[in-house]
Each structure stands twice: as C-alpha cells, then as structure tokens.
Amino acid sequence: MTILDADIARLDGSTGTLADITQGRPALLVNVASKCGLTPQYTALEALQKDYQSKGFTVVGFPCNQFGGQEPGSADEIQEFCSATYGVTFPLTEKIDVNGDGRHAVYQELIKSTDQDGNDGDIQWNFEKFVVDADGTVVQRFSPQVTPDDPRVVAAIESTLG
Numbered sequence: 001m002t003i004l005d006a007d008i009a010r011l012d013g014s015t016g017t018l019a020d021i022t023q024g025r026p027a028l029l030v031n032v033a034s035k036c037g038l039t040p041q042y043t044a045l046e047a048l049q050k051d052y053q054s055k056g057f058t059v060v061g062f063p064c065n066q067f068g069g070q071e072p073g074s075a076d077e078i079q080e081f082c083s084a085t086y087g088v089t090f091p092l093t094e095k096i097d098v099n100g101d102g103r104h105a106v107y108q109e110l111i112k113s114t115d116q117d118g119n120d121g122d123i124q125w126n127f128e129k130f131v132v133d134a135d136g137t138v139v140q141r142f143s144p145q146v147t148p149d150d151p152r153v154v155a156a157i158e159s160t161l162g
Contacts, residue, residue, distance in 0.1 A: 002136040006105040011063065011075050011092040018060075018106055018136070021091050025056045026133045026160030028148070029110065031098045032061040033070035033126040034081045041127050042086035044148035048157065049090040055161050056134075059090040059148075062106070064098050067126050071095060098123040113138040116152065131156040 004019035028048060033039060049059045063078050065071040073081065075094065082088035096104040099122045103111075107123065110130050114120040120141075129142040131153065140156040147153070 003106045003109045003132070004136040006109075008096070008104065008106060009094040011079050011094060013075065013094070021060055021093065022058055022132075022134075022136075024134055025058050026131070026139075026157070027057065028059045028153070028157060029106070029130040029132060030059065030061055030148075031064040031096075031107075031123055031126060031128055032082075032092070033064060033067065034073060034078060036067070036070040036126040038125070038127040038144055039070075041148055042082065042088060046086055046088055046090065048148055048154075052157060052161070057157060057161060061088070061090060061092040062098065062104075063092060063095040064123075064126065065095060066097055066099055066123075070126060098128075110138060110141070113141045115141040115143050116146065117143065119143070129153060131160060133160045 004017060006018050008018055009015045030045060045059050063071045098107040111121055125144040127144040131139040133139055139160055142153055
C-alpha cells in the first residue's frame, strides 16, 4: 500500500483515495490553513497549479486546524475563502490531522521523509510541502518557510515530469 491508496474525502465531501485526487499525476502535497501568517502562500501554490497542470502535475491542499487553530472553518467556509481570496482551483481534501494519534494515513507515511535541513517526523507548522511522484513516493520535503515558488521546490516538481 502507498499513500495513494489511502482513503480521503475531498473538501466537498466526495469520497475516494488520494490516487483519485491526484489522478496518477505527480503532486505537491501541502497542509494548509486560512488564518496563518503563511496563508499568502496560496498565491504561489495556485500559480504552480496553473503552470504545471497541463504538464501532468497537481497541487493538493490538506486543510488542518492543529497549529494555533488557524483553520477553524467548515468545509464550505474553507472552500469559499480559498476560492474568493486566492482563486484556488487545485483540489482540497477534507480537514485532517497531520500530527498526533489521529494523524491521517497519508501523513503517517509523509513524515518519514526528511526536509532540506534533514528534519523528519512531525509536521512543523502549516504549509509544509511534499513533492511526490506519480506513484506516491516522496521526492522532496520542504519546511513551511520554503515558499512554493522557491527554485528548489520548482526543481523538485520538474524532476517528476516526464
């Protein structure tokens, strides 16, 4: 089993697996929040979606309320905020836990990888990023402070494209 086999609903409540959401494409997986100092990263995430979706890539956002209660809204509120404020078109999942006893199965696997500074384990904060290839293998992990348009993130994305 890979992370792609993990059951996860979309923000709209439709059920499926991560593979259903990524549709066999490489992806940038990001835990997101609407009321965080890093929330403006949505702009760069959406730019990546627009720049790379035609090349067989997608961004996937995982709303999470575990860091300072910065994603308190309902599914409808999250969707409205992301669409109206940042024009988000990439898929968003149901709100999940990325740390602790209730950690979602996708993140149980993701946390095994190390970031650019050699850190692994628990997610540090909102907007931690994972570039995964089409089979769900982590290519690279990036800390929350590394912006989505950082050349290292872009290079990792481009390395996944055939």
